[in-house]
Amino acid sequence: MTPASPAHKLFLTAAGLLLGIILYLFYFVGGFLTLAGFLVERATQPLPRVGAVRETAGMQTELLSFMEALELGQITIIREEALDRMISAVTAREEAPDRSVDIQKISLDLEPGEISLYADLVMVPPESLTPGWIRLRPLATKVRADLALRPEEDGIILFFRNMSLSRLRVPERIAEGLFSALIPENTGLPFTRVSRTALSLPYSELQQVLPPVLRLEGLEARKDALAAELRIDPDLRKSVMDELSLLLRKEGTDFADAVAAAFPTGQETLKEAARRLAGLGDPDALIPPEPTALVSRVLGRVRVENPKGGGILPVTGDDLYADTRLRTDADSSLELILRDGSILKIGEETDFSLLQLPAGPDKPAARFSLLEGSVRGRIVGKNRPDYRFSTPGAEYLVTGTDLVLEVEKRQILLSVLEGSVACEPEKRPASEVGAEQQLSATPRELTRRKEDALPAISLHEDEKERIARLMQIFTLPGDLAEIRETRRFWESLDAFKNITGRIIGMDEDSRARLGTELEKRVDPEAIDHSFRVMMKNPDFAALIDSYGIEGIPYP
Secondary structure: OOOOOHHHHHHHHHHHHHHHHHHHHHHHHHHHHHHHHHHHHHHHOOOOOHHHOOOOHHHHHHHHHHHHHOEOOOEEEEEHHHHHHHHHHHHOOOOOOOOOEEEEEEEEEEEOOEEEEEEEEEEOOOHHHOOOOOOOOOEEEEEEEEEEEEEOOOEEEEEEEEEEEOOEEOOHHHHHHHHHHHHHHHHOOOOEEEEOOEEEEEHHHHHHHOOOOEEEEEEEEEOOEEEEEEEEOHHHHHHHHHHHHHHHHHHHHHHHHHHHHHOOOOOHHHHHHHHHHHHOOOOOOOOOOOOOEEEEEEEOOEEEEEOOEEEEOOOOOOEEOOOEEEEEOOOOEEEEEEOOOOEEEEOOOOEEEEEEOOOEOOEOOEEEEEEEEEEEEEOOOOOOOOEEEEEOOEEEEEOOOEEEEEEOOOOEEEEEEEOOEEEEEOOOOOEEEOOOEEEEEOHHHHHOOOOOOOOOEEOOHHHHHHHHHHOOOOOOOOHHHHHHHHHHHHHHHHHHHHHHHHHHOOOHHHHHHHHHHHHHHOOHHHHHHHHHHHHOOHHHHHHHHHOOOOOOOOO
16 A cells, blocks of 8 residues: 555545534534524423422422521512522423433522523533544533613513623524513513513512512612512501510510620620610611601612712611712612601702701701702792702702702703792892792803893693603602601511521520520510510411511520
């Protein structure tokens, strides 16, 4: 046999290399086609709904662990890692013998207002492309779907942004079609299609997973967590807090002293929870001594900046102090209740500052600054010489008024719905704007020296409709007491959960020490009686059971 020439060897080597590349190309193309087919198949033949997923002992354990890990409060925090464990438990299914793609893992990545879904997929290599002398590794890829979550007044809207397979972006129209087909079917939730890339879901549908005494009023994505705003049934809250307040006023301080005496060192979390619970017996325990503005409603993303720090995201029930700057993002708003009963609503894309806050109805002085965006003020009382708003170039003296101020780069607009407002420009006479009137001016008109006052015009019906649509106030004056009492309820429940959890986890010697100190200081029969009274309410019993509170483990 004639030896092959170097050129011939090079040709054979190149041909073999080319053949290998072609085989691998066929494999990868086949893999991606199989993956695409898998996604299309799921779009037309969806996975079983959540309600039909077979429950297992592992899933039930995970559900219990999930509920116990919740951070209780009017704003209940659901951590990303807990959601990942829940998703893994709920989506676990038996492998199909004829499967072509395995779902290895599903996880979430939460950022403010955004949700990213990840799924690790592994394609089982087709036998026809796996000759005996070539070993092909299973094709693995990561599917990522980026979504935006925007809270509305009565539900959420889920916006699709993009989808990718590994580092390849799925064409927009295909990805949108998969999103609109997969999401409604595979969650078992009744989404309503708003557009090709947006789905809405009312809070009433998510309500089904909560105890009957809780009402879901908000849901938003935050950094590494979901935040759910919960409202407790007012009748249940009142009956529980009446009994608990009476008990804490009698025994709360003695209980905290007993815990401190039993553990001179260590058990700091238990001691702090006992002190906090004792203090919550006073209905006014959570009211700060200095004037504040109480957050009554938050929609979307709002940032708080004050001398103590910046970037704080407020929640319902928070107290904001003077010298606080508020900035709202697009599709976001904030409502505040002041100590004198007045209500403010800060609209979207607004830069607004609380410079001075009223201490009460008899001390109503207040000053606010609007640099950009919109604010509505429903101000109580009459003849308030110290109640002022300011914008670039002017101040506005409020005398018992429902007003809306809007600031854009080239226009400042004052609309008065009720009462009257005196607009005081820097370099021209003041203008009186009465009920159902409007005043429009540019910053230049407000700062140029002139002898005449700016004229006010009648507020047209279309402007009234626009204001009602964009700046509707949902807060009522009576919400102030309800929000504070709701916060006291949740903080009491949270402190109670911390105390019971710590006592249950103690060793026998520690429990004996605590029991000895409690016998010296508190009346165990009073504690047992109050707890039995509260537990007679089946709704309260179901609520604390849902969150893994065992009861009172008296040492």
